[in-house]
Amino acid sequence: MIAYLECLVPETDAEPTPPDGGKGDRPALPDSLGIHGTSLDSCPAIAVRDFGGMASARPLALVCPYGSDDVAHTVRAAASSAHLTVAARGNGHSINGQAMAHMGLVIDMRCLDPGLFKVIPGGPPDGDLPSVVVSGGALWEEVLVRCLEHGLAPQSYTDYLRLTVGGTLSNAGVSGQAFRHGPQTSNVAEMEVVTGTGEVLVCSEKENSELFFGTLGGLGQFGIITKARILLQPAPDMVRWIRLVYTRFAQFARDAERLIDLPDGGGGSFDYVEGFVFVHGDDPVNGWPTVPFVPDQEFDLTRLPHTAGPVLYCLELALHYRTGDRPCVVDSVVKRLLGGLSYVEGLEFHTDVGYSEFLMRVSHAEQQARASGTWDGPHPWLNLFVSKKSIGDFDRTVFNGILRKGIGGPMLVYPLLRSRWDGRTSVVLPDSDEIFYIVALLRFNQPYPLGPPVEALIAQNHEIIDVCEKNGLDYKLYLPHYESEDEWRRHFGSRGWARFIDRKRRFDPMAILAPGQKIFSRRPW
Ligand code: FAD
Numbered sequence: 001m002i003a004y005l006e007c008l009v010p011e012t013d014a015e016p017t018p019p020d021g022g023k024g025d026r027p028a029l030p031d032s033l034g035i036h037g038t039s040l041d042s043c044p045a046i047a048v049r050d051f052g053g054m055a056s057a058r059p060l061a062l063v064c065p066y067g068s069d070d071v072a073h074t075v076r077a078a079a080s081s082a083h084l085t086v087a088a089r090g091n092g093h094s095i096n097g098q099a100m101a102h103m104g105l106v107i108d109m110r111c112l113d114p115g116l117f118k119v120i121p122g123g124p125p126d127g128d129l130p131s132v133v134v135s136g137g138a139l140w141e142e143v144l145v146r147c148l149e150h151g152l153a154p155q156s157y158t159d160y161l162r163l164t165v166g167g168t169l170s171n172a173g174v175s176g177q178a179f180r181h182g183p184q185t186s187n188v189a190e191m192e193v194v195t196g197t198g199e200v201l202v203c204s205e206k207e208n209s210e211l212f213f214g215t216l217g218g219l220g221q222f223g224i225i226t227k228a229r230i231l232l233q234p235a236p237d238m239v240r241w242i243r244l245v246y247t248r249f250a251q252f253a254r255d256a257e258r259l260i261d262l263p264d265g266g267g268g269s270f271d272y273v274e275g276f277v278f279v280h281g282d283d284p285v286n287g288w289p290t291v292p293f294v295p296d297q298e299f300d301l302t303r304l305p306h307t308a309g310p311v312l313y314c315l316e317l318a319l320h321y322r323t324g325d326r327p328c329v330v331d332s333v334v335k336r337l338l339g340g341l342s343y344v345e346g347l348e349f350h351t352d353v354g355y356s357e358f359l360m361r362v363s364h365a366e367q368q369a370r371a372s373g374t375w376d377g378p379h380p381w382l383n384l385f386v387s388k389k390s391i392g393d394f395d396r397t398v399f400n401g402i403l404r405k406g407i408g409g410p411m412l413v414y415p416l417l418r419s420r421w422d423g424r425t426s427v428v429l430p431d432s433d434e435i436f437y438i439v440a441l442l443r444f445n446q447p448y449p450l451g452p453p454v455e456a457l458i459a460q461n462h463e464i465i466d467v468c469e470k471n472g473l474d475y476k477l478y479l480p481h482y483e484s485e486d487e488w489r490r491h492f493g494s495r496g497w498a499r500f501i502d503r504k505r506r507f508d509p510m511a512i513l514a515p516g517q518k519i520f521s522r523r524p525w
Contacts, residue, residue, distance in 0.1 A: 047108075050094045055100065060084070064111035071194045072199070075198040083103070084522075086513055088220055089110075118133040130232045132146075136225035140154070140157065140168070144359060148235055148355075148356060152233065158173050159175050169185055170215070179260035185425050190207075190212075190228070192225070193211055214507065221500070240352055242348065243349045246312065246313040252315060259317070259337070260273050269337070273317055275313060276411055280304075285409065304344060315341075316414075374445060378447065378454045382477075383478040386430065386439055389432060389474060393471055394473060407443045407457075411440070413438070428493075432474050440478075504520060
C-alpha cells in the first residue's frame, strides 16, 4: 500500500473552503487506482507551494513512495485514468510551479529510499572515477555529507545544496565547478527512471541511451529519476576562497575567460570560478558590503578609480588544498594564478575555509534570509545563458541599464565552456560560441509593502527579455518557464523541438509527467 495524503480542503486562505469541504466538483481518487491512505483535512503546504511563492495548484493527493515500485504504480494508476497527471516534487525549489500538478498526483520524492547510498569504487567503465548510487529524492547536501565520510565528493554542484538530485538533473545543475567538470548532468553515469508508461528502466550512455540523455535536462518530461549514479572525486579538505574587484566588464570577462581556459587541476588552474555584479554604493544587499568575506575586511573605496561606473564586478575563485599542504605552497600557487589579472589593486579579498563549509556557504545566506523574512516571500528569479558574443551588450543594457540599482539580491554572471556539456541531453544552450555565460538574477526582496510589488519585479524580468530580443542577443532561459507551445518551440529551436517531441512520444505518450512545466497537455489513453 502506498502512503498518500488526499487533499480535500484548500490550504490557503486565498482559496475559501466550499461548504462541502472541497469535494464538490473535484474528482475523487478512484478506488480502482489502488492507492490507499489517509484523507487529510488540509493539503500539506508542500503540495501547493514552491520557493517562487507565486504559483499555486492544488493536487488530488500527495503521494509518499517508499521505492521505485511505488513511483511506477502511481504513474500506472494515473495512466489508467482519463485525466490524471503526476508531478515529481524534489524539494520544491522551482520558481513557477514546475513541480505542481493541478488536480493530479504529486509524488514527494523526499520520501523515496532515504537510506540508499552505495559507493562504487573507481575503475572501468568510468576510468578511475568512483561513484555513488543515491535516491533521486536525496538532497545534494545529504549526498555530500555521506560521501565525505568516505573521503569522496561529487565533482559538480549547485551553489545551494538543499536541492534534490532528481530536481537539478532535470534542469542542469550549475556552479563554479562547471567550467571544468560540466554541469551536474555531465557527471552522472547511470540512472533508474520510471517512464510515463510506468516502466522502470535503467539507463546510461550505453543502455537505453535516448532515455538517459532525454531525462538529463528534460524538465521531468520523460521520466521520474528514482536512482542516480553520480561520479565522484577524492575530496580536498580546505579551500582558499578569493574575491577580486573590477570596474570594467571587459576586463572582468577577459580574466574570467582566461581562468576557465587554463589546464585542469594540479595547481594549474582554480577549482571554482564564478562572478557577480554589485552596485557602486554602500547598500548592504546590493553594494560594496557584499564583497568582503568578514566585516573586518575593509573595502577601501580610495582604491576605486574616479572613472568607475554605477556597477562593479567581482570575480570569485577557489583553490582546493589539503590541511597538510604548506601555506607558502598554497600562497605561491595562488600568486602564480592571479599573476597578470587586471583587478583593482588593493581590492582583493581571501579567506581559508573547510571544503564542506565552502560548499554549504549558501546555507548561511539562507539563515539570514529566513530571519529577515526574504526567504519566504515571493522570488521572481530570472536565469539565462548568454553567449560570449552577446554578453557585452547584456552588460551595457541590463546590468548598467535596467538593473543599475541592483535587484535586492545576488546578480551572478560567469563563463562556462560548451564543450563540457553533452549536446545529447535535453538542456538548451545559446546557438553560438564555445564560451557562454550564466546570468542568475536572484531577488530576495521583502514582501510588499515592505518591498516592491512582485508584479513590478516580474515586469522588470519581461523588460530584460524584451531587451534581449530587440537587440538580437543570443540567449536562452535556464530553468525556463513559458506559457504557450509556441514559446517552447522557439526555446528549443526547430531541431531541438523535434527531438523533444519525439522523446515525449516514446517515453510519456499520454503527457502524464511534470504538468507544471506547461509544455504538453494530458492526452487520453
Ligand atoms: P523541484 O522544484 O521540486 O522540481 C523541479 C522540476 O523537476 C519539476 O518539474 C519536477 O517535476 C521535476 N523533478 C523533481 N524531481 C524529479 C525527479 N526525481 N525526476 C524527474 N523529475 C523531477 N540551480 C543551479 O543550476 N545552480 C544553482 O546554483 C542553483 N541555486 C539555487 C538556489 C536556490 C536557493 C534555489 C531556490 C534554486 C537554485 N537553483 C540552482 C535552481 C534549482 O536547480 C532548480 O530550481 C531545481 O529544480 C530545484 O530542485 P528541486 O529538487 O527543488 O526540484
